[in-house]
Amino acid sequence: MDSSAGEHGMARSGLFLLLTGLMWRFGGACPESCTCTISRIVCIDSEPGIEDFPVLTLDDMENITEIHIANQNRLFDLSDSSLRHYINLRNLTVTRTRLTSISSDAFFNNTRLQYVNLRDNNLSTLSWRTFQNFNITFPLLLSGNPLDCVCENLWIKLKLQEEADSPDLTCTDDRGVTRDFATLTPPDCVVPTVEVTPKNVTEMEGGNVKAVCSASGSPAPVILWNLDMLSTHYEIDPSDTESILTLTGLSSDDNGRKIVCSVENMVGQSEATLELNILFPPAILQLLPPERNHHWCIPFTVTGNPKPELRWYHNNTTLEEQDFIRTIIHEYTENEDHGCLQLVNPTHIHNGKYRLVVKNEFGQDEKTVSAQFIDPPYFNTTEPEFGYSFSDPSLPPLDDSVAVSDPNLVYVVVGIAGVALTGCVLMVIILKYGRNSKFGIKGSSSVISNDDDSASPLHHVSNGNNTPSSSEMGPDAVIIGMTKIPVIENPQYFRNSGSMLKSDTFVKHIKRHNIVLKRELGEGAFGKVFLAECYNLVPHQEKIHVAVKTLKEASESGRADFYREAELLTNLQHEHIVTFYGVCVESDPLIMVFEYMKHGDLNKFLRSHGPDAVLMADGQHSILVELTQSQMLHIAQQIAAGMVYLASQHFVHRDLATRNCLVGENLLVKIGDFGMSRDVYSTDYYKVGGHTMLPIRWMPPESIMYRRFTTESDVWSLGVVLWEIFTYGKQPWYQLSNNEVIECITQGRVLQRPRTCPKEVYDLMLGCWQREPYMRLNIKEIYSMLQSLAKASPVYLDILG
Ligand SMILES: *[C@@H]1O[C@H](CO)[C@@H](O)[C@H](O)[C@H]1NC(C)=O
Ligand SMILES: *[C@@H]1O[C@H](CO)[C@@H](O)[C@H](O)[C@H]1NC(C)=O
Ligand SMILES: *[C@@H]1O[C@H](CO)[C@@H](O)[C@H](O)[C@H]1NC(C)=O
Ligand SMILES: *[C@@H]1O[C@H](CO)[C@@H](O)[C@H](O)[C@H]1NC(C)=O
Ligand SMILES: *[C@@H]1O[C@H](CO)[C@@H](O)[C@H](O)[C@H]1NC(C)=O
Numbered sequence: 001m002d003s004s005a006g007e008h009g010m011a012r013s014g015l016f017l018l019l020t021g022l023m024w025r026f027g028g029a030c031p032e033s034c035t036c037t038i039s040r041i042v043c044i045d046s047e048p049g050i051e052d053f054p055v056l057t058l059d060d061m062e063n064i065t066e067i068h069i070a071n072q073n074r075l076f077d078l079s080d081s082s083l084r085h086y087i088n089l090r091n092l093t094v095t096r097t098r099l100t101s102i103s104s105d106a107f108f109n110n111t112r113l114q115y116v117n118l119r120d121n122n123l124s125t126l127s128w129r130t131f132q133n134f135n136i137t138f139p140l141l142l143s144g145n146p147l148d149c150v151c152e153n154l155w156i157k158l159k160l161q162e163e164a165d166s167p168d169l170t171c172t173d174d175r176g177v178t179r180d181f182a183t184l185t186p187p188d189c190v191v192p193t194v195e196v197t198p199k200n201v202t203e204m205e206g207g208n209v210k211a212v213c214s215a216s217g218s219p220a221p222v223i224l225w226n227l228d229m230l231s232t233h234y235e236i237d238p239s240d241t242e243s244i245l246t247l248t249g250l251s252s253d254d255n256g257r258k259i260v261c262s263v264e265n266m267v268g269q270s271e272a273t274l275e276l277n278i279l280f281p282p283a284i285l286q287l288l289p290p291e292r293n294h295h296w297c298i299p300f301t302v303t304g305n306p307k308p309e310l311r312w313y314h315n316n317t318t319l320e321e322q323d324f325i326r327t328i329i330h331e332y333t334e335n336e337d338h339g340c341l342q343l344v345n346p347t348h349i350h351n352g353k354y355r356l357v358v359k360n361e362f363g364q365d366e367k368t369v370s371a372q373f374i375d376p377p378y379f380n381t382t383e384p385e386f387g388y389s390f391s392d393p394s395l396p397p398l399d400d401s402v403a404v405s406d407p408n409l410v411y412v413v414v415g416i417a418g419v420a421l422t423g424c425v426l427m428v429i430i431l432k433y434g435r436n437s438k439f440g441i442k443g444s445s446s447v448i449s450n451d452d453d454s455a456s457p458l459h460h461v462s463n464g465n466n467t468p469s470s471s472e473m474g475p476d477a478v479i480i481g482m483t484k485i486p487v488i489e490n491p492q493y494f495r496n497s498g499s500m501l502k503s504d505t506f507v508k509h510i511k512r513h514n515i516v517l518k519r520e521l522g523e524g525a526f527g528k529v530f531l532a533e534c535y536n537l538v539p540h541q542e543k544i545h546v547a548v549k550t551l552k553e554a555s556e557s558g559r560a561d562f563y564r565e566a567e568l569l570t571n572l573q574h575e576h577i578v579t580f581y582g583v584c585v586e587s588d589p590l591i592m593v594f595e596y597m598k599h600g601d602l603n604k605f606l607r608s609h610g611p612d613a614v615l616m617a618d619g620q621h622s623i624l625v626e627l628t629q630s631q632m633l634h635i636a637q638q639i640a641a642g643m644v645y646l647a648s649q650h651f652v653h654r655d656l657a658t659r660n661c662l663v664g665e666n667l668l669v670k671i672g673d674f675g676m677s678r679d680v681y682s683t684d685y686y687k688v689g690g691h692t693m694l695p696i697r698w699m700p701p702e703s704i705m706y707r708r709f710t711t712e713s714d715v716w717s718l719g720v721v722l723w724e725i726f727t728y729g730k731q732p733w734y735q736l737s738n739n740e741v742i743e744c745i746t747q748g749r750v751l752q753r754p755r756t757c758p759k760e761v762y763d764l765m766l767g768c769w770q771r772e773p774y775m776r777l778n779i780k781e782i783y784s785m786l787q788s789l790a791k792a793s794p795v796y797l798d799i800l801g
């Protein structure tokens, strides 16, 4: 309440001031002989006339830009205070007055002057000091004054010489003779000059410096050192023509300082400088805990001459600077650099101790600060995280429409290539229905339901009940359907594979009666996978175990896919790619026959042979052996071999991960799966739009941001696969939600070195995770590096039988 009353009071007094101000302007404050407006004062009436400059209220004087005074018989001088408050004065005219002297500080506050007319007054001398505060680039009108031909006025001649069209200005010499100003040459009248030696010195902190300022000029100039603000102790030893400055015990505070020696006499002034370059060891004046501005910033202030080199350590390891973590200097001053270690969206990984070490040739300094950017995410192993993260709308440009249009393109290309085999009718069907049948995933309901361990589609089988014998296989008993091979599950999988389609591809056909289903291995959205026995498939063996994929519904377009996939698979034959034996299309349950890999998918295998194995153990696995490093290398090397082959076929995998590799006997590892990953390992995928599922944790930035999949992006994924192997099958970035992962990867973070991982292998991973695709290691290089690493530590396979 008090304050509002105060406000009312202020408002009222303000009104009062305004009214009185107006009254003054036309009454008391504005002299009778003058006219005052907001910006102008004009005093041209000689009666009653003025004796001094008008004084208005402070505010009013500040707004005056022009003063015009004329015809004043009682105005004799301009004192220090006459114009002090007219700080915005631009034009000044004082003419036809008795003005005889102008104080040398009269214009001290009038730095905006741009026009000075002093014609027709009684000035005999005028000092250069009157105008020293600002540059007189404007014309100075002095004619009509009885100027003396004396040294003090010599500066006027020098100034006039600078002006191209100088008016005829005259002076009167001591004999009363009027002379042209231009001919003025008073005796012993020379503008001073000055020199400081040395001009600059480089000295260690604590050292001493002696400098001489020598002047010439006439009359003998006054020599002045400007030593304001100087920290170093000094002594001055003056004499007539020079002044010796001695600095003892140089202070680093004075580094970069320019000490001015100025000399002046009545003719003019001049100055010279001594520059101090003081060498001293670096120091960290300040290192503060991180603060959040636009980005996170760990502020620091360092000093040192020469400028120190800065190096950061995080948790005692050297911090490699990059786009999102880098040192930024905001302000360079002579002595201190103020800056930040800038972190763009740091995560909990970046928490910890930050040590700054500064170093130059004279010494070093260091300081440490703790940083806690965000708390580590709460991690509950049993809780799938996609429920919340999939629904988060704040996503980078993961546009489903792109994903839908691309496979279409593939289908057209592939469809054309497939014409030779399947005919024109088929092509029409492909174009018509291809798009709809693209995705094998129908929804979360298709997750395997009968398995106690859902992560193991191939290894575990619940019981013997669903093991049909061949005799039981009537039309109803046989599960209808056809399979999509896993790779086709990825809609963009075969984009680069045009060259693979050989028109002479011969897909092997297997007779139905040769296949005996034994038991179900798993179920994906597409259909089911069985373990089966296949007769007469390979020479010298009556029957072998095979894995059989079936397709739930066999629409026309589904059949088209089936043939296309079979062709592609037939062309992909390599010792580290799961073997495709052929198809069975005799009757409606369309079937694909694959090699049976005893130990199931590699991810599950890794987990069950790691430190957490006990958690996974069930009755069937009483003996669990932890994988050795050399066995890990052996696994990695085989996958790399498969990838070398795929790359040679211009085949881009797009979903390389341990879950999509299979393990057979004797630690044989092959690339390939049965397309169930997206159902079984759904948390490994980021669901975009209705259908597309992206394995973002395995994807490089360009794939996440632009959906660009290349051999190089496969190399990135291979790096992640290495990481999976050396963590016994941990999910990459398991601590982070999908959105956090996207952020991390696009910002250039990479996975940390697993505890058990040798440096050489982690270097290899880092080589796969170069941000620029062309910077990444070549797949062949990776293979040969893994090969030589594996050679260095031979594998004893027997352990794992
Ligand atoms: C002076 O000028 C400023 C703006 O230039 C204005 O706000 C202020 O009111 C003026 N003062 C007077 C007393 O007119
Ligand atoms: C004018 O300059 C003097 C120093 O000579 C200073 O004290 C004063 O505040 C200045 N006046 C104004 C109005 O700025
Ligand atoms: C100030 O002087 C300049 C130079 O003569 C002139 O151009 C300008 O119009 C003058 N300003 C005022 C407000 O009189
Ligand atoms: C001009 O100033 C001189 C002193 O410098 C004085 O003697 C003389 O009377 C003044 N002239 C006029 C017209 O005021
Ligand atoms: C003063 O004059 C010099 C030379 O005429 C010019 O370079 C400088 O910019 C001027 N400074 C100011 C403050 O007007």
Ligand SMILES: *[C@@H]1O[C@H](CO)[C@@H](O)[C@H](O)[C@H]1NC(C)=O
Residues within 6 Å of the ligand: 199, 200, 201, 202, 275
């Ligand atoms: C100071 O001296 C160094 C050589 O010692 C020279 O390179 C530098 O230009 C000098 N600086 C100035 C302002 O004269």
Ligand SMILES: *[C@@H]1O[C@H](CO)[C@@H](O)[C@H](O)[C@H]1NC(C)=O
Residues within 6 Å of the ligand: 315, 316, 353
């Ligand atoms: C980092 O190193 C310093 C010594 O250089 C040691 O005192 C400190 O405990 C280390 N901190 C960590 C987290 O290793």
Ligand SMILES: *[C@@H]1O[C@H](CO)[C@@H](O)[C@H](O)[C@H]1NC(C)=O
Residues within 6 Å of the ligand: 314, 315, 348, 349, 350, 351, 352, 353
């Ligand atoms: C550094 O240490 C902090 C805690 O001391 C930890 O939270 C953080 O993850 C560590 N970061 C790295 C990269 O080691």
Ligand SMILES: *[C@@H]1O[C@H](CO)[C@@H](O)[C@H](O)[C@H]1NC(C)=O
Residues within 6 Å of the ligand: 380, 381, 382, 383
């Ligand atoms: C982890 O999540 C599961 C399922 O939400 C819950 O039952 C369990 O208590 C959680 N564990 C911990 C340690 O909070």
